[in-house]
Amino acid sequence: MKEKRTGIIFNTQKFSIHxxxxxxxxxxxxxxxxxxxxxxxxESQRPEPEIIDVKTNCIGCGDCVCVCPKEAVxxxxxxxxxxxxxxxxxCAKSCYAQAKKLTGQVVTVEELVNIAVKDQVIYRNSGGGVTVGGGEPLTQPDFVYEFLRACSMRNIHTAIETCGFGDWSEVEKVFRQADQILFDLKCMDEEKHRAxxxxxxxxxxxxAEKAAASGKEIRFRVPVIPGVNxxxxxxxxGAFVRGLQRQNSQVKVELxxxxNFGKDKYKWLGRKYDLGSLERMEKEELGRYYKVLEELGCNVVY
Ligand code: SF4
Ligand code: SF4
Structure with a gap:
């Protein structure tokens, strides 16, 4: 396995309970x-850094035009x-109004561990730890593996939040190193998934099947999108998860x-959001879907 001590992140967030x-x-x-x-x-999707352009913050000073070496503004x-x-x-460095911001930062394993250890007492008292998500942690498997390993050596509980896509040989080493896997299942139908x-x-x-067979704690998570899945x-x-539960009682499912909190970000990145008119759901609306899972005998997480 390659040792990879640097990775690229777009954010860190403390005190999360979700x-x-x-x-x-x-x-x-x-x-x-x-x-x-x-x-x-x-902003998590592309692997390289990019500029977020929050036009509503712009005060029209023109500094970004002056500093840009590519004449791109x-x-x-x-x-x-x-x-x-x-x-x-x-341009981001010179933009006082924070209209232009750079997303994507190269970090070392040590820098992330230093962030994590600062809250070690809080993790201990709450049963918490660190969760590596994204984007997709499996796109940087060697770096994520090294970070999870460094946390484990300091007795910090680790989780990864993943879509599970990729070659098992890469996926397995990261899964093995994490204490808990939060595994997104977006759509069971292959054609719809592709679409x-x-x-x-x-x-x-x-x-998902191989991960469940490992006996590890796995929480499958389904983002419920009205009219899509x-x-x-x-x-x-539910039927799929129920099948996996038979071999691993630590398998659970959450909805x-x-x-649509990310809707504006598409504008800031110069992209189009295809679900523009879809209203957000309230958690209470998930009740009927949870009932379906319960009737199938799934271990559910609310
Ligand atoms: S530097 Fe920032 S505030 Fe000034 S023109 Fe450029 S984007 Fe607008
Ligand atoms: S200064 Fe120009 S090239 Fe550099 S990030 Fe800004 S727009 Fe892009």
Whole structure:
């Protein structure tokens, strides 16, 4: 295995209570092989740094035009020509109003561990730890493996939040090193999965089966998107999870309500959000879907 001591992240977040047990520090890796149409972190998708352009913050000072070595900023409306921009970040550094921001930062294992250990007492008292998500942690398997290993050596509980896509030989070493796996299952039908995420779900389902066979604590998570995967898909997912539960009692399933908090980010990145008119769901609306899972005998997490 290659040793990889640097990786690229787009964010860290302390005091999270939603992605694993207790109070946790979240690490968001940059890069994802999927393009889910509901993705709320579009800045996570591309593996390289890029500029977020929050036009509503712009005060029109023109500094970004002056510093850009690629002449990529339009001097009339300060819009970036992304074909010319190489994400050097100079405009972000000079933008007092924080209209232009660079997303994507190279970090070392040691830097992330230093962030994590600061809250070790909080993890201990709450049953928490660190969760590596993204983006997709499996796009940087060697780095994530090294980080998880470094945390384990300091007795910090580790979890990864993953779509499970990829070759098992890469996936397995990261899964083996994590204490808990939060495994997204987006759609059981292969054609729909391809249509809504851009990739087949074959390797995902195979990896889910192999992960469950390892006996590890796995929480499957279904982002429920109205009109996309909320019908028969919930029953199919429940049947799949129920089957895995028979070999591993630590397998559970959780439903996540659709939200559109990431909608504006698409504009800031110069991309289109395809679910523009879809209303967000309330958690209470998930009740009927949880009932389907319970009737199938699934261990559910609310
Ligand atoms: S530096 Fe920032 S505030 Fe000034 S014109 Fe550029 S984007 Fe707008
Ligand atoms: S990131 Fe660099 S190349 Fe891109 S617009 Fe800003 S200054 Fe120009």
């Amino acid at each position: 992605d694993g047990g207790g109070i946790r520090t979240l690490i968001f890796m940059k890069g994802c092989p999927l393009r889910c149409i509901w993705c709320s972190n579009p 339009n001097p009339l409306n300060f819009q970036i020509d992304r074909g010319k921009c190489d994400a050097c970040g100079l 809504y995420t851009g990739v087949s779900n074959k390797s995902i389902l195979l990896n 909320d019908g028969e898909n919930i029953r199919q997912t 996540l309500p659709y939200h």
